[in-house]
Amino acid sequence: MPKPEGGSPPVTSRSLEALGLSGILERSxxxxxxxxxxxxxxxxxxxxxxxxxxxxxxxxxxxxxxxxxxxxxxxxxxxxxxxxxxxxxxxxxxxxxxxxxxxxxxxxxxxxxxxxxxxxxxxxxxxxxxxxxxxxxxxxxxxxxxxxxxxxxxxxxxxxxxxxxxxxxxxxxxxxxxxxxxxxxxxxxxxxxxxxxxxxxxxxxxxxxxxxxxxxxxxxxxxxxxxxxxxxxxxxxxxxxxxxxxxxxxxxxxxxxxxxxxxxxxxxGGKSPNILLDDADFERVVPLGVASAFRNVGQSCSAPTRMVVPRAALAQVETLAAQAVAFMTVGDPASTDTVLGPVANPAQFARVQEMTEAAIREGAKVIVGGPGRSEGFARGFYVRPTVVSEVTAGMSIAQEEVFGPVLCLMPYDTVEEAIAIANDTPYGLSAHVQSADPQAARQVASRIRAGQVHINHPNWNPLAPFGGYKRSGxxxxxxxxxxxxxxxxxxxxxxxx
Missing domain, CATH: 3.40.605.10 (Aldehyde Dehydrogenase; Chain A, domain 1)
Structure with a gap:
């Protein structure tokens, strides 16, 4: 991720007046x-x-x-x-x-x-x-x-x-x-x-x-x-x-x-899993998984923020995830170069800090990012896009919604364990499964207790029903x-x- 030199980068000064919307908030x-x-x-x-x-x-x-x-x-x-x-x-x-x-x-x-x-x-x-x-x-x-x-x-x-x-x-x-x-x-x-x-x-x-x-x-x-x-x-x-x-x-x-x-x-709310089966094309699906988790700066209830990966591939996934984050420019939301702008409000900024710090206290390993404001920004709710690994189901970061660009990597040894990890939260809004074998992916999808399951990162479909199991609604x-x-x-x- 580019790090601007010499303090804060310039951030475009925008206003309602500049958009021709003076007074719009008064007659509400x-x-x-x-x-x-x-x-x-x-x-x-x-x-x-x-x-x-x-x-x-x-x-x-x-x-x-x-x-x-x-x-x-x-x-x-x-x-x-x-x-x-x-x-x-x-x-x-x-x-x-x-x-x-x-x-x-x-x-x-x-x-x-x-x-x-x-x-x-x-x-x-x-x-x-x-x-x-x-x-x-x-x-x-x-x-x-x-x-x-x-x-x-x-x-x-x-x-x-x-x-x-x-x-x-x-x-x-x-x-x-x-x-x-x-x-x-x-x-x-x-x-x-x-x-x-x-x-x-x-x-x-x-x-x-x-x-x-x-x-x-x-x-x-x-x-x-x-x-x-x-x-x-x-x-x-x-x-x-x-x-x-x-x-x-x-x-x-x-x-x-x-x-x-x-x-x-x-x-x-949601705490959606993304299960990578061992035959998945990691070079393809890991960057897509990071992008999905960080879409809208991670402020999506359906964001797949728990990447459940084969233990034998954990090191490879860590490297690929870090590389994917490195290509995501954090910056002025008015700039067409920006991928991740700030989170939306001070309460959300504080929430991301709190949850990231808790993950570290509880034993998660920071792969990229971590607590604090994004480098080079003195103002604005710019958080550091973060990937933490070696996350277990009992950690707060695996159970609670962060609503920011924070991805957990959770290793598994068997497919049964992967499904158990996927279902081990109070939520059930969305889920993802990645596999070279569509039939195997469908079998796993059928056992995840979530209202939507996406196989191999399909396109968004506005006709597909969306909603949750459990405390997701x-x-x-x-x-x-x-x-x-x-x-x-x-x-x-x-x-x-």
Whole structure:
């Protein structure tokens, strides 16, 4: 990794004003088709993680704002739930086109608000978010909302008002993964994005407004989890909650929702394994495994941060992993040379330091990186991309989510042991298997308790259902199964000939 000489390298000074977004954080409520300033007068700083400079203050909503948004969504549900499928598909088509038209502005906003390298924001954060909208639109063309069985009709109907809570790490991607299928199903929405990365959410709301969405169908309330998130979850007139976030946040939301017995879907934490079988092409799969673990600076709940490797190949894998990290330039997220920008916020920076230090205390061997700020940076939340080896299942680093560019190498002696290591965490969101023998890889994949298993680093598929076993959550997102989370099932008996 290049080490700049003479202290901090220059980091591009960016601002909302430079993006033409002055004042966007102030009118932070979009309720019943109108932009509003919260009445409470409370705000939170929005910080550029590359410079630690405050780029603006986000005006925070309140439980009262939630109540108003839910009332608007409930009123709009009466007409949106029975709108024509073609109308909803056309609306989503306009949204998709507008996202693509404004892709560069969205990418710049995401890079500014959460530190994503601009090339990554352009290649992944924005286009993959657009894909969720396209998939939801396309599903409407063929989805059977009613089907006849033997003596009865099964009808799939929109569940109602949906409270959607999204995280800071994939701010636009996670919004479209929830909002698009909800709107496609005929539901109305109250969205609470993360207050740590709110700019792209506000831009998305502007897109929905321009696309011609009827008032009240989509509502946006910015605010904190304890104030706005819990108010949405507990609201008696919200029919469903979908949250992506930490397991801790998912538990809190489920508790708040329990009293009203609403549906709760959760996409939560992960500690995903990547099993390298002994016939794998290590020269190929190790660099790909490092890249997958460090994608989005490791801030992905599905990141395969435990590489489970044959003990006889451990030294080779250590060398290959260190070489892969050496090619990952840490730097200014505005630069097209940068692979890894900063992590998104000070709490995440502290978390990476804490977990890396714990790994060393507990006996892990540092191959590259380690605690501390990346070399040459005096400011910004730049962590050192780290690989630790000789990690055992009992170590904190093998059990707890780090959410940063920290990869564990865990040796095994038998395939049975590799599968046991893979399953030995509280999580079960995602997993990877690498092998020259696809059948052997499938056999291993079938025994891993995770909602998605990737064999030999396939391309991302927006139709493949995504969600977790164990403490990684309940329910599924993406594709048909993700769409059906927003539908209720009604049996009408005696309706057929």
């Amino acid at each position: 409520l979009f309720i019943n088709g109108a932009w509003r300033v919260p009445a409470g007068g409370r705000s939170v700083d929005v910080v550029d993680p590359a410079t630690e400079a405050v780029i603006g203050q986000l005006a925070l909503g309140s439980p009262g704002d939630v109540d108003e948004a839910v009332r608007a969504a409930r009123a709009a549900f009466a007409h949106w739930s029975v709108s024509a499928v073609a109308e909803r598909a056309a609306l989503l088509g306009r949204v998709h086109a507008l996202i693509l038209e404004r892709a560069e502005l969205l990418a710049q906003a995401i890079s500014l608000e959460m530190g994503a390298a601009i090339n990554f924001a352009r290649a992944s954060q924005v286009p993959l978010a657009a894909e969720h909208v396209r998939v939801a639109r396309d599903l409407l063309a063929s989805y059977p909302f009613a089907r006849e069985e033997d003596g009865f009709l099964v009808s799939r109907e929109p569940i109602g008002v949906c409270g959607l809570i999204t995280p800071w790490n994939w701010p636009l991607y996670q919004i479209t993964a929830k909002v698009a299928p909800a709107l496609a199903a005929g539901c109305t929405v109250v969205l609470k994005p993360s207050e740590l990365s709110p700019v792209s959410a506000l831009l998305f709301a502007r897109i929905l407004e321009e696309a011609g969405l009827p008032p009240g169908v989509f509502n946006l309330v910015n605010g904190t989890g304890p104030d706005v998130g819990e108010a949405i979850a507990a609201h008696a007139d919200v029919d469903m909650i979908s949250i992506t976030g930490s397991t801790r946040a998912g538990v809190q939301v489920a508790r708040a929702a329990a009293a009203t017995v609403k549906r709760v879907t959760q996409e939560l 309940n329910g599924r997102e993406y594709g048909v199964l993700g769409f059906e989370e927003y539908l209720e099932t009604k049996a009408i008996i005696g309706a057929t000939a």
